[in-house]
Amino acid sequence: MGIFDRWNKGGLQIPKNKEATRDLETVEASAPKLLYFPMAMHIGSPAKVEVKVGDRVRIGTLLGSRDKGISTDIHSSVSGRVVAIEKRRVFRGESLCVVVENDFLDECETLQSIVDHLESEEFSDRIQKAGITGKGGAGFPTAIKYNKEHKDVEYLVVNGSECEPYSTADYRCMVEYSDEIVRIIKAIARIYRIDDTYIALEDHMEEAIHKLQESIDKAKVDHLMLHILPSQYPQGHAGLQIREVLGIEIMEGQRSGDIGVLQSNVSTIKAIHDAVFLNTPLVKRIITVTGGMIREPKNLMVRIGTPVSHLIDECGGLLPGDVDMINGGPMMGRLFEDTDIPVDKDTTTLLFLAREPERVESECIRCARCIDNCPVDLQPIIISNSYREGAYDKAPALRSESCISCGTCTFVCPANIPLLEDIQALNGKWKEMRS
Amino acid sequence: MKRTRTSPFLRTPTSTRTIMRDVLIALLPVSVMAVVQFGIKSLVMMLLGITSAVLFEFLYQRIRGKRITIRDLSAAVTGLLVALSYPVTAPLWIIVLGSFIAIVVIKQLSGGIGKNNLNPAVFSRVLIKILFTPIITRWVLPGPDLMSTATPLEFIGNGQTAIAQGAPEMNALFFGVIGGGIGETVKWAIILGALYLVFRRVISLKIPLATLAGLFFMGMLFGKSSLEFATYHVLSGTAMFAAVFMVTDYSSGPLNHRARVYYGLSIGILTGMVRYLFALPGGIGVAILIMNILAPIYDAWFTPRVFGHKGKRVVIETR
Numbered sequence: 001m002g003i004f005d006r007w008n009k010g011g012l013q014i015p016k017n018k019e020a021t022r023d024l025e026t027v028e029a030s031a032p033k034l035l036y037f038p039m040a041m042h043i044g045s046p047a048k049v050e051v052k053v054g055d056r057v058r059i060g061t062l063l064g065s066r067d068k069g070i071s072t073d074i075h076s077s078v079s080g081r082v083v084a085i086e087k088r089r090v091f092r093g094e095s096l097c098v099v100v101e102n103d104f105l106d107e108c109e110t111l112q113s114i115v116d117h118l119e120s121e122e123f124s125d126r127i128q129k130a131g132i133t134g135k136g137g138a139g140f141p142t143a144i145k146y147n148k149e150h151k152d153v154e155y156l157v158v159n160g161s162e163c164e165p166y167s168t169a170d171y172r173c174m175v176e177y178s179d180e181i182v183r184i185i186k187a188i189a190r191i192y193r194i195d196d197t198y199i200a201l202e203d204h205m206e207e208a209i210h211k212l213q214e215s216i217d218k219a220k221v222d223h224l225m226l227h228i229l230p231s232q233y234p235q236g237h238a239g240l241q242i243r244e245v246l247g248i249e250i251m252e253g254q255r256s257g258d259i260g261v262l263q264s265n266v267s268t269i270k271a272i273h274d275a276v277f278l279n280t281p282l283v284k285r286i287i288t289v290t291g292g293m294i295r296e297p298k299n300l301m302v303r304i305g306t307p308v309s310h311l312i313d314e315c316g317g318l319l320p321g322d323v324d325m326i327n328g329g330p331m332m333g334r335l336f337e338d339t340d341i342p343v344d345k346d347t348t349t350l351l352f353l354a355r356e357p358e359r360v361e362s363e364c365i366r367c368a369r370c371i372d373n374c375p376v377d378l379q380p381i382i383i384s385n386s387y388r389e390g391a392y393d394k395a396p397a398l399r400s401e402s403c404i405s406c407g408t409c410t411f412v413c414p415a416n417i418p419l420l421e422d423i424q425a426l427n428g429k430w431k432e433m434r435s
Numbered sequence: 436m437k438r439t440r441t442s443p444f445l446r447t448p449t450s451t452r453t454i455m456r457d458v459l460i461a462l463l464p465v466s467v468m469a470v471v472q473f474g475i476k477s478l479v480m481m482l483l484g485i486t487s488a489v490l491f492e493f494l495y496q497r498i499r500g501k502r503i504t505i506r507d508l509s510a511a512v513t514g515l516l517v518a519l520s521y522p523v524t525a526p527l528w529i530i531v532l533g534s535f536i537a538i539v540v541i542k543q544l545s546g547g548i549g550k551n552n553l554n555p556a557v558f559s560r561v562l563i564k565i566l567f568t569p570i571i572t573r574w575v576l577p578g579p580d581l582m583s584t585a586t587p588l589e590f591i592g593n594g595q596t597a598i599a600q601g602a603p604e605m606n607a608l609f610f611g612v613i614g615g616g617i618g619e620t621v622k623w624a625i626i627l628g629a630l631y632l633v634f635r636r637v638i639s640l641k642i643p644l645a646t647l648a649g650l651f652f653m654g655m656l657f658g659k660s661s662l663e664f665a666t667y668h669v670l671s672g673t674a675m676f677a678a679v680f681m682v683t684d685y686s687s688g689p690l691n692h693r694a695r696v697y698y699g700l701s702i703g704i705l706t707g708m709v710r711y712l713f714a715l716p717g718g719i720g721v722a723i724l725i726m727n728i729l730a731p732i733y734d735a736w737f738t739p740r741v742f743g744h745k746g747k748r749v750v751i752e753t754r
Contacts, residue, residue, distance in 0.1 A: 014445065165445060239743065252743040330444040353444060362507065365451050365549045366685040372692055376742035379690065397748040399741040407443030414450045421441055 012373045012408060014165055014233045014331070016204070020297040021168045021290050023207075026176060028301045029314050031078050031102050035305035036088055037063050040095035041344035042133040043140050044070025051098060055082045060109040060281050063098045066128065072141040073131040076100055077283035077303035079107040089338050091327050091347065100305070110279040120146070123191050123276070130275030131345075132282050136170075136236070136265035137328060139346040142272070145257065145264070153192045154260035157245055158185065158269050160201040160208065161229055163236040164329025167349040169286040172299045173267045174201065174208035178215040181266060184273035186221045192262065199266065200227045200245050202235060233331065234406040238263055240375055252402065267348075282345060289315045291352035293323040302343055308350060309339035322355035331407045359416040370409035370419055376402055380409035384422035387429070395430035403427070451548070454637055455508035461631045462515055462680070464624035469617035472577035473523035477617045480518045480530055487534040488514025495543045509548050513537050516556040516680060519618025520673065523581065524573040533559045553727045554687040557677070561720040574614030584614040587671040591664065592710040592718070596657055598667055605663070608670040619676040629679040638683040639692065642699045646678035649703020650719075657711050674706060677719045687723075689730045694737035701733075702726050 039046040047064030051057065057076040064074035076098075084099040111129055114122060128143035136159060158181070162170040174181065181199070189197050201208060209226060216224050227245045229235045239250045241263075248259055256263050264272070271282045283304055290297035295316030302311060308325075312318060326333040329349055343350070370380040378399060386394040395401065400423055409419035469477040492510040496503045505511075517533040537555035545551035563571060575581040590602035603613050611621030619625075632638045651665045658664030669675065682688065682699050689698050702722045709718030740747045 243742075250743060251745070254743075324440075324444060326442075326444060328442075330442065332442050333444070334442065335440060335444075351444075356446075359446065362451055362504070363547055363549045365454070365509075366688075366690060367454065368685070368690045368692065368695075369449075371690055371739075377739040378741055379738070381690070399744055399748075402741050402743055411443045411445055412447050412449070414447065414454055416446070416450075418441075420443070 012233055012412070013231075014411065016231065017165045018168050018171070020166075021288050021299050022171065024168075024172075024297070024299050026172050026286050026299040026301050029303070029306065029311060031104065031106075031303055032306050032310040033102055034083070034307075035076075035078055035100045035102060035303065036090075036307065036340075036342040037074055037076065037098045037100065037305045038088070038090040038092065038095040038342065038344060039064045039074065039097065040090065040092050041074065041139065041304075041346070042070075042072050043138065044072075046095060047071055047074045049085055049096065049098060051082050051085075053082050053085060056080075057082060057100055058107040058109045059283060060111070063100075066141075070141055070144060072133055072143065073129060073281070074098075075131055075281040075283050077305050078102040079105050088340075090341055091334075091336065091344055097342070111275065111281060113279050114276070118191065118276075120191050123188075126275055127272055130271070130281040132268060132271045132275060133345045134265055135267040135271060135285060135346055135348070137332070137346050137348055139344075142264065142268055145262065152260050153194050153257075153262050154196065155246055155262070156185065156188060156192070156194050156197040157242060157261060157263045158197070158199045158266050159236060159238070159241055159263060160199050160205070160266040161235040161241065163202065163232075163234050164331055164333075164349065165233075166290050166351055167288050167329050168290075168299055169288045169348045170266050171205055171208055172288075173270050173286055174199075174205070175211050177270050177273075178208070178211040179219070180273045180277075181269055182212065182215040182219050182221055182224065184269055184276065185224055186219060187276065188262070188272075189221075189223055194262070195223055197221075197224045198227045198245050199224070200229055200235070200241050202231045203228050204231050233408060234375055234404070237375065237404050237406065239404075285343075285345065285347070287311070287343060287347055288349045289352075290349065291326075292354050293319050293321065293352040295319060302347075304345055305342045307340050307342050308336075311343070311350060312339060312352075318352060324351075324353045324355045326351040326353065331411065332405060361417055362415045364415050364417060367414060369412040369414065373408050373412050375406060375408065376404055378403060378409075378423075380419040380423060381417070383426055384417060384419050387422045387426035392426060392429040392433055395426055400426050400430070451507045451509070455512050457632065457635045457637045458512045458680070459508065459515065461628035461637075462512075462519070462618070464627040465519060465618040465621060465676070466515070468611065468621040468624045469519065472611060472620065473575075473581075473617050474579070476523050480521065480523070480525070480527065480617065481515055483527055483530050484514040484516075484518025484534055485511045486514070487531045488517065488538050491535055491538040492543065495539055499543075501547070504548065507548065510538055510542075513542065513555050517559055519676075520556065520560050520616040521571055522574050522614065523617055524575055525571045529563060529567065529571055533563055536562055549686050551686050552730065554681055554684050554723055557681050557687075557720050557723045557727075561717065561724060564717055564720070576614055577612060577620070586614045587667070588710070591667055591671060593713070594711060596659060596664070597661065598664055602667075605667065605670065608667070616673065616676070619673050622670055622675055625675050625679055632679070632683075638679075639695070641692075641696045642683050643675075643678035645696045645699035646682045646703040646706075647675065649700040649705075650674055650707050651703070653704055653707020653711070657707065668707065668710070672710075672719065673717065674703075674719050677723065678703070681719075681723055687727045687730065689734040689737070691734055691737045691739060693739075694730075694733035697737065698726055698730060698733045701729075 080103040124147035536559040541555040590599040654665030654668035705722035
C-alpha cells in the first residue's frame with residue numbers, strides 16, 4: 001500500500017517520468033542531408049581535422065584524429081562528401097566542425113579485425129581507434145581509463161543506473177543488447193584478469209534485470225553480478241556508486257583506477273563491444289527524445305552529427321508554447337536554444353519541457369532539507385550563505401569543491417534558493433582567489 | 436541582464452507555505468480537542484492568536500517597508516501555538532500580547548522568518564509567565580464548570596521523587612482530563628499531529644522521541660527507577676506538546692540532523708533537571724531557550740563528514 005511505502009522508504013524520491021519512453025523499442029532515426037562533426041565532443045583537447053573540403057568519406061572514415069594529451073578519434077557516420085570545415089555552435093560551446101553532405105549510399109569502412117586473444121594494449125588501442133568516449137554524459141576518452149588503469153584492476157563496475165529522470169537510453173541499451181553487454185564484460189574480465197564484475201542498475205528496471213540475468217545464465221559468466229540499487233537520486237554518480245556496490249570510498253584526489261576499479265557506463269560498454277567484435281567505430285548512439293513538449297517521445301538510434309532539429313522532426317515536432325530545450329536530464333542537463341546544434345557522443349537525452357514561470361526566492365527557513373539530502377554530506381545552505389556574504393575563503397573548510405553538481409539541494413529547497421548555483425559561484429570565486 | 440537558467444529544471448512541490456500549512460493541519464486535533472474540552476472560549480483564543488499574529492507581522496512589514504510574507508502561513512502557526520499554550524481562564528489580552536512578543540519582538544526584530552535564534556512562541560510564553568504569573572496560571576479541569584485544579588506537574592516537580600498523593604491518574608493524563616494549556620492536555624491528539632508531521636516529512640520523529648527520552652531518563656533517575664514516575668513526567672505539563680511543535684522548530688534549533696537529535700535529547704534532560712531542582716513547572720520552555728542559544732555548538736560538533744574526506748573541519752555559522 002502506498003501509504004506504508006512512504007513510511008518505509010528513506011532517501012530522496014524524485015519523480016522519474018520515464019514512462020513515456022521506457023517501453024518503446026529503439027528505432028533508427030533517418031539520416032539527415034547535412035551532418036556536423038564537432039572536433040570537440042569530448043573532454044580534453046579537440047581532435048585534429050584529417051580531411052579536406054571535397055574529400056569523399058564513408059561510414060567509419062576518420063574525420064579527426066586524437067591530439068596530444070586527453071583526446072580521441074572522430075569518424076563519419078554517413079557516406080558522402082566533406083562540404084565545409086567551419087566553426088559552429090555545439091553543445092560544448094563553439095568548435096571546429098567537419099560538415100559532411102550525406103549521399104545516402106551508406107557505404108561502410110570498418111576497423112581491421114583483431115586477433116581473438118587480444119591483450120590489454122591492443123584492447124585499449126582498439127577503444128582509442130574506435131573513438132569511444134564515456135557515453136554517460138562526461139565524455140571522457142575511454143581508452144585512457146583502460147590503458148592507464150589496467151595495472152592492478154580488481155573490479156569492473158558497469159553503470160546502468162541512469163538516475164536522471166526521463167532518460168531511458170541506457171535502459172533500452174540493456175534491454176535490447178543484453179547479450180552483447182555480457183559478452184564484452186566477459187572479454188574485459190579475461191583481458192584484465194578481473195575476478196568480480198558488476199552491473200549496477202535500479203530496482204525499477206525490471207525488464208533489463210530480467211534480460212541481463214538471462215544473458216548471464218546463457219553465457220555462464222559466473223563472475224558477473226547484477227547489483228540492484230534502490231531508486232534514489234543520484235545513484236549514477238561514479239564515486240557514490242562504487243561505494244554502494246563495493247563498499248569502497250574513493251577519497252579526494254583519487255581516481256577509481258587508483259583503487260583497482262574500472263568503471264564504465266553501460267552504453268560505453270556496448271560501444272566497446274561493437275569496436276572489438278564488429279570492428280565498427282562509435283558513430284551511432286541511442287538518444288531519448290522526450291518531455292511534455294515533444295509530440296511523440298522516442299528512443300532513437302541516432303547517427304552522431306545529426307542536428308537536433310532533425311530529431312525534433314523525427315518525433316513529430318514540438319507542441320506550441322514556450323519550451324525549455326535541455327541537453328541531458330532535468331537534474332544535471334543544460335539549456336540550449338539553437339536546434340542546429342549536432343548531437344555528439346555523450347548526448348543521452350534531449351528533453352523538451354514546458355517553460356515554467358520563474359520561481360521567486362524567499363527567505364531560508366532552516367528546514368535543512370538541502371543538508372539532509374545532500375548525497376556527499378555537504379551543507380549547501382551554509383555554503384550559499386558564505387557565498388552571499390563574500391566569505392569565499394570558507395570554501396575549503398566547507399569542502400564546497402566536493403560538490404558533484406547533482407542539483408538535489410536546489411530541487412528540495414522549499415524557499416527556491418538556487419543553492420547549486422551559489423555553490424558553483426563560490427567555487428568559481430575561490431578558484432579566482434587562488435590563482 | 437538576463438540570467439541563464441541552470442539545472443535542475445525539476446523542483447519539489449513543497450514550499451514554505453505547504454510546510455506551514457502542514458503544521459496547521461497537525462495542530463488540528465489538539466485545536467478541536469481544546470474546544471471539546473474547554474468550550475467555545477478556546478476557539479476565540481485560537482482565532483485571536485492567529486489573527487493578531489498575522490496582523491502584527493503585516494503591520495510590522497508594512498511600516499518597515501519590507502516584503503509582506505503573511506501568505507507563507509508561518510505567522511498563523513506562531514499565533515496558534517501562542518494561543519494553545521494558555522489555560523482557558525487566561526484573559527484575552529494576554530494572547531494578543533503573547534503574539535506581539537512572539538512576532539514583533541522575537542521573529543521580526545531578528546530579521547524575519549529563519550533569522551530568529553530563539554523560538555518565538557516559547558520566548559513569549561516564558562516571558563509572560565515571569566511577568567504575569569497569577570493571572571495565567573488559574574488551571575481548570577475540562578468541562579462546563581471549569582473547576583479549579585492543580586496541574587499534574589505540581590505532584591512530581593520541585594524535588595519530589597515519587598508521584599505525590601492526590602495526583603491525577605495516568606489515564607487522565609493521556610486523555611487530558613487535567614488542567615493545562617488548552618492545546619497541551621490531550622496527549623493522543625498531540626501524537627496524532629506528530630504522526631502527520633512525520634508522514635509529511637516536515638519533522639523527523641527522532642527529534643521529539645529524543646526529547647521525551649531525555650525527560651524519561653531524568654524521571655527514572657530522580658524517581659529511583661520508577662517507570663511510573665518517569666512516564667508521568669513525560670505525560671505531564673507541556674513536555675509532549677513542546678517536543679513535537681517547539682523542539683522541532685527549524686529556525687531556533689540546529690541544522691544538521693544528528694545535531695537536532697542530540698539537541699532534543701539535551702532539552703529533555705534539562706527539562707527534567709529544571710523540574711526537579713526549581714519550583715518551575717514550565718521547565719521545558721526554559722530548557723528550549725537555553726538550548727536555542729547553544730544550538731550552533733551542536734551544529735559545529737555534529738558537522739557531517741563529507742564524502743571522500745577524512746575528518747572534518749568545523750565552520751561555526753554566524754547569523
